[in-house]
Amino acid sequence: MRMVLLGAPGSGKGTQGEKLVAHFGIPKISTGDALRAAVAAGTELGRKAKATMDAGELVANDIVIGIVEERLGQPDAQKGFVLDGFPRNTAQAQVLDAMLERLGQPPIDRAIHLAVDDEEIIHRLLDRAQKEGRADDKEDVIRNRIAVYNAETHPLLAYYEQQGKARTVQGTGGLDEIFSRITAALN
Numbered sequence: 001m002r003m004v005l006l007g008a009p010g011s012g013k014g015t016q017g018e019k020l021v022a023h024f025g026i027p028k029i030s031t032g033d034a035l036r037a038a039v040a041a042g043t044e045l046g047r048k049a050k051a052t053m054d055a056g057e058l059v060a061n062d063i064v065i066g067i068v069e070e071r072l073g074q075p076d077a078q079k080g081f082v083l084d085g086f087p088r089n090t091a092q093a094q095v096l097d098a099m100l101e102r103l104g105q106p107p108i109d110r111a112i113h114l115a116v117d118d119e120e121i122i123h124r125l126l127d128r129a130q131k132e133g134r135a136d137d138k139e140d141v142i143r144n145r146i147a148v149y150n151a152e153t154h155p156l157l158a159y160y161e162q163q164g165k166a167r168t169v170q171g172t173g174g175l176d177e178i179f180s181r182i183t184a185a186l187n
């Protein structure tokens, strides 16, 4: 199973992604996690990305594409994967399709869109800010990340709809309830 999780920041992609990992035994590839690890390790890539991430903007396509290409080439990603936070714009989605072909992997099977309304998103992210203290979970940055999502990432739903791969799942309710909706939508 090769899948893409779409949804605003705070829609539950990370949490549901972990459940999918446990269920299917495939890795989750999160460009946000990889970037935060690079920032924490103080690598050159991390230094380049930090200010952009702190502002809630998208880092350069070539940076995240490099991360994903490297990860998709690893042995554990050959039988499937869950992409969390990538692709984030149409250019990334097109590169992903071409990359899978070049790597000799089958195409994406499903893009699952977790639908959660903006007010609930802001509420969840402010709550996460208190618990985890992420640098980009501040209200003005949160609003910017939602705006960036709506402008750049949400159009990917149409991209995957055109390929017949998109499914929208209600992202509110209990975690197990949401997970059941996702597994139903994967079939």
Ligand code: AMP
Pocket (backbone or CB within 6 Å): 009, 031, 032, 033, 035, 052, 053, 054, 056, 057, 058, 059, 060, 061, 064, 084, 085, 086, 087, 088, 092, 136, 145
């Ligand atoms: P996330 O944890 O997925 O919300 O990502 C945190 C931040 O990392 C985003 O706000 C962006 O600054 C950056 N980021 C993560 N994934 C991507 C991507 N695919 N393209 C561009 N920037 C990204």
